[in-house]
Amino acid sequence: VADTSAARGSAASPAVSTFTEQDLIARVQRALPPPPAWLLVGIGDDAAVVEPERNRVEVLSVDALVEGVHFDRAFVPADATGYRALAVNLSDLAAMGAEPRLALLSMAVPGDWLIDQFDGVIAGLTRLAAEYRIHVAGGNLTRSPGPFMIDITVLGTVKRRQALTRAGARPGDDIYVSGTVGTAAAGLGMLRASLLNKKDTTDQNACINRYLYPEPRVRLGLLLSRTRVATAAIDLSDGLADAVYRIADASGVGAMVDAGVLPLDAGARGWFSQRGADPITEAIAGGDDYELLFTARPRSEGRLAAARRHGQVPLTRIGVCTDRSRGVRIRHGETERELPRAGYDHFR
Amino acid sequence: VADTSAARGSAASPAVSTFTEQDLIARVQRALPPPPAWLLVGIGDDAAVVEPERNRVEVLSVDALVEGVHFDRAFVPADATGYRALAVNLSDLAAMGAEPRLALLSMAVPGDWLIDQFDGVIAGLTRLAAEYRIHVAGGNLTRSPGPFMIDITVLGTVKRRQALTRAGARPGDDIYVSGTVGTAAAGLGMLRASLLNKKDTTDQNACINRYLYPEPRVRLGLLLSRTRVATAAIDLSDGLADAVYRIADASGVGAMVDAGVLPLDAGARGWFSQRGADPITEAIAGGDDYELLFTARPRSEGRLAAARRHGQVPLTRIGVCTDRSRGVRIRHGETERELPRAGYDHFR
Numbered sequence: 001v002a003d004t005s006a007a008r009g010s011a012a013s014p015a016v017s018t019f020t021e022q023d024l025i026a027r028v029q030r031a032l033p034p035p036p037a038w039l040l041v042g043i044g045d046d047a048a049v050v051e052p053e054r055n056r057v058e059v060l061s062v063d064a065l066v067e068g069v070h071f072d073r074a075f076v077p078a079d080a081t082g083y084r085a086l087a088v089n090l091s092d093l094a095a096m097g098a099e100p101r102l103a104l105l106s107m108a109v110p111g112d113w114l115i116d117q118f119d120g121v122i123a124g125l126t127r128l129a130a131e132y133r134i135h136v137a138g139g140n141l142t143r144s145p146g147p148f149m150i151d152i153t154v155l156g157t158v159k160r161r162q163a164l165t166r167a168g169a170r171p172g173d174d175i176y177v178s179g180t181v182g183t184a185a186a187g188l189g190m191l192r193a194s195l196l197n198k199k200d201t202t203d204q205n206a207c208i209n210r211y212l213y214p215e216p217r218v219r220l221g222l223l224l225s226r227t228r229v230a231t232a233a234i235d236l237s238d239g240l241a242d243a244v245y246r247i248a249d250a251s252g253v254g255a256m257v258d259a260g261v262l263p264l265d266a267g268a269r270g271w272f273s274q275r276g277a278d279p280i281t282e283a284i285a286g287g288d289d290y291e292l293l294f295t296a297r298p299r300s301e302g303r304l305a306a307a308r309r310h311g312q313v314p315l316t317r318i319g320v321c322t323d324r325s326r327g328v329r330i331r332h333g334e335t336e337r338e339l340p341r342a343g344y345d346h347f348r
Numbered sequence: 349v350a351d352t353s354a355a356r357g358s359a360a361s362p363a364v365s366t367f368t369e370q371d372l373i374a375r376v377q378r379a380l381p382p383p384p385a386w387l388l389v390g391i392g393d394d395a396a397v398v399e400p401e402r403n404r405v406e407v408l409s410v411d412a413l414v415e416g417v418h419f420d421r422a423f424v425p426a427d428a429t430g431y432r433a434l435a436v437n438l439s440d441l442a443a444m445g446a447e448p449r450l451a452l453l454s455m456a457v458p459g460d461w462l463i464d465q466f467d468g469v470i471a472g473l474t475r476l477a478a479e480y481r482i483h484v485a486g487g488n489l490t491r492s493p494g495p496f497m498i499d500i501t502v503l504g505t506v507k508r509r510q511a512l513t514r515a516g517a518r519p520g521d522d523i524y525v526s527g528t529v530g531t532a533a534a535g536l537g538m539l540r541a542s543l544l545n546k547k548d549t550t551d552q553n554a555c556i557n558r559y560l561y562p563e564p565r566v567r568l569g570l571l572l573s574r575t576r577v578a579t580a581a582i583d584l585s586d587g588l589a590d591a592v593y594r595i596a597d598a599s600g601v602g603a604m605v606d607a608g609v610l611p612l613d614a615g616a617r618g619w620f621s622q623r624g625a626d627p628i629t630e631a632i633a634g635g636d637d638y639e640l641l642f643t644a645r646p647r648s649e650g651r652l653a654a655a656r657r658h659g660q661v662p663l664t665r666i667g668v669c670t671d672r673s674r675g676v677r678i679r680h681g682e683t684e685r686e687l688p689r690a691g692y693d694h695f696r
Contacts, residue, residue: 040405040508040511041444041511041513044514044598045444045513045514045515045598046409046440046443046444046514046581046582046583047407047408047409047440047441047443047444047446047502047504048407048408048409049405049406049407049408049444049506049511049513050405050406050407050408051405051406051508052400052404052405052406056400057388057397057398057399057400058397058398058399058400059395059396059397059398060395060396060397060398060450060452060485060486060501060503061394061395061396061452061486062452062453062454062486062487062488062499062501063454063488064454064456064488064490064499066456066490066491066492066493067493068493068494069456069490069491069492069493070490092394092395093395095394095395096389096393096394096395096397098395102408104408104409104410104501105410106410106411106412106454106499106501108412108414108417108497137408138408138409138410139410140410140411140412140499142412142414142417142418143414143417144414144417144494144495144497145414145415145416145417145494145495146416146492146493146494146495147492147493147494149456149492149497151410151412151454151488151499153408153410153452153454153501154395155408156395158397160388160399163388163389163397165389165393165397166392166393166394167393233394234394235394250392250393
């Protein structure tokens, strides 16, 4: 459970504008473990130099968190900002079945940020990096005249024929999701409400924790790719409905989702109901869960055993792929309708 | 010479906020050439999948341009913004002696930007990408509630023992710089002055052009690494003085720079003089030239022949590395003093 004091800072903490760029880079370096042997040149030169891993292809992704778009500093502590910025990238690697290797960190920091906040971001990021053994090999640091922005590039590796894409699903494949859906959306709602009520967030629950510190499903992704049980995979960054549509579009299939079996966290369900919202609708549209959605050939239950046993997260079969002509639909008991094309768009 | 109409936009061009993220990604994709065979999965999945190049190490760098910090939209056209964002990254690869391979593009775009400006950024970037055969393999696009930010990650390759670092200079090595120094700083001054005078910048000269469209010295970097003639190298992003100090610090040497031989563009020299400033002082401190500064063993003139012939830019011997204890100094005729530690700091 997060301590929000880092986000609020303290009067004793100086502003980042009183430090030089070199000072700040040195603070990042001190927070990092010793570089691995494959990192031939690390932070401090014009670029990093890396020995590639043999017999692997490389998986590269970049994702940004922008203050005021992806998070609100009023209720997201600094360490959660750093943690989430890396987590969303690790989640992309997980969705490809790749093993994390290195990260490049680019930040634009407002000059009036306190050094405690800066250190908090780095602490959250390096804690998660250590957990998944991903090394920060370089980056860029600049002042921002506007919001704080953190942009992370990750590189992972996977055996050539084991990379998971969104494009391999076929009609008849089962659709699975890991963990629960809508939990982070409920957590975000709770954080916003606590801010309005000027209520402290120290009584944080599982939903808030999921929003602030999502667990990238790296272990599950590796198991799905190594056992070749998943035919397609994607992570839930913009919600379940968005993920199902993207798999369907990329694979050229339709889909039927069973609303009755969607794995909702009890706290999230209660939160949505209490506010007069339909928990299923909210769970389908809500983003930021960073679970994996994947497809598998029917009757793969046996082959899914390893993923279930060692993937560190429950798996739920939530539907099936259909012919493209049938579209993307959801069944509530006896009724059936088109799956609402919900999902967060960063521009509209 | 730049056309600034893209930066100013036109009333007929709609705002980016009227497009979806998918629309905007599609506009980027349409501007790109067909993907190379080594790009196994490109834009449109959770991450890019890349076949590594055999017998090479990889060189990775990230660099950002932030509106209001690194450029002013009032006098930098949209296409120059896209061009420069990639150029500064290619310059980092050049300084390592690496061959450009792929780029990841992350942008945070204000919703009120016109789609013409967005397209202009992409056009400037893809033009330079095509010139250096670097492929945009993926990226991220988000709305910005503040300034425009463009963050590019590049990956290049080099033979293991040929990567150029800042750390190989030894006392007695000669110090060389490519092209001219202070030219971009003069160009920036001219652009600012033309704005104050409400003067159109269509009478742009070589200095303005150098500021807006710096040429990354990729070809020179490759020649310096392949012939192993350079003992250390760095690019001039934050000025000549900064570059000399960084080579000296990383290599553990001192340096003596000869002010009399510094290669100044005649237009830049005239501009600085006209404003009552000392051209040498300005040229030493001015950033954004993106030339290469490198060191070579004494009497390497013969081995430098290939770089001189095919590097597409003149080289000037501007000084020599000394013992660390002698510090970093500059000689003006008979007088000698410590090299002023000038250089742009993004925070102070």
